[in-house]
Amino acid sequence: DAGVTQSPTHLIKTRGQQVTLRCSPKSGHDTVSWYQQALGQGPQFIFQYYEEEERQRGNFPDRFSGHQFPNYSSELNVNALLLGDSALYLCASSYDGLAGTSTDTQYFGPGTRLTVL
Amino acid sequence: DAKTTQPNSMESNEEEPVHLPCNHSTISGTDYIHWYRQLPSQGPEYVIHGLTSNVNNRMASLAIAEDRKSSTLILHRATLRDAAVYYCILMNRDDKIIFGKGTRLHILP
Numbered sequence: 001d002a003g004v005t006q007s008p009t010h011l012i013k014t015r016g017q018q019v020t021l022r023c024s025p026k027s028g029h030d031t032v033s034w035y036q037q038a039l040g041q042g043p044q045f046i047f048q049y050y051e052e053e054e055r056q057r058g059n060f061p062d063r064f065s066g067h068q069f070p071n072y073s074s075e076l077n078v079n080a081l082l083l084g085d086s087a088l089y090l091c092a093s094s095y096d097g098l099a100g101t102s103t104d105t106q107y108f109g110p111g112t113r114l115t116v117l
Numbered sequence: 118d119a120k121t122t123q124p125n126s127m128e129s130n131e132e133e134p135v136h137l138p139c140n141h142s143t144i145s146g147t148d149y150i151h152w153y154r155q156l157p158s159q160g161p162e163y164v165i166h167g168l169t170s171n172v173n174n175r176m177a178s179l180a181i182a183e184d185r186k187s188s189t190l191i192l193h194r195a196t197l198r199d200a201a202v203y204y205c206i207l208m209n210r211d212d213k214i215i216f217g218k219g220t221r222l223h224i225l226p
Contacts, residue, residue: 108160
């Protein structure tokens with residue numbers, strides 16, 4: 001079992017550009033959550049996808065959007081990048097066969113380090 | 118804001134037990150208590166979770182106060198590989214997941 005995988009590992013962009021990050025969940029998982037982690041801080045919840053729909057969203061602007069595909073993989077898109085978007089972006093997957101926010105164990109990927117210059 | 122309060126940092130000697138406290142005075146009846154840890158340059162890793170009763174697994178034990186307003190993660194015999202940031206999180210089906218800053222655990226050889 002490959003666990004949660006994320007790509008790319010590192011990314012450098014300039015202000016105003018757009019970026020797409022990708023996540024493949026652990027086998028058997030159907031729910032994907034995205035987090036932003038600034039240096040020295042805990043992860044901040046961006047949103048969660050289940051059944052290809054956004055189910056929960058944190059306090060992030062509309063510049064942050066996502067998508068979940070039928071195979072449960074997911075993308076995080078960030079438009080009009082700001083310097084403050086520089087962070088580690090973490091994807092976590094879990095299994096939730098029932099409606100509602102999952103309380104089951106979340107498995108995290110290694111993250112994508114985004115640097116905005 | 119995080120719904121849990123943890124000390125910023127703690128130190129322990131190698132091969133000794135470690136007790137990591139967490140306060141969650143506003144916990145609701147449907148909140149599960151989860152612990153994750155994050156080793157340097159890695160994503161967070163699940164450690165243990167519980168609802169009301171104490172829990173044990175191969176990594177650690179979780180002691181939950183009778184009123185559920187606090188809990189303690191117990192590492193029975195700390196090793197250098199246990200040096201990490203430990204997060205205590207409340208999770209339920211209605212609220213989004215909120216991480217605090219966690220406790221940075223230093224292990225002294």
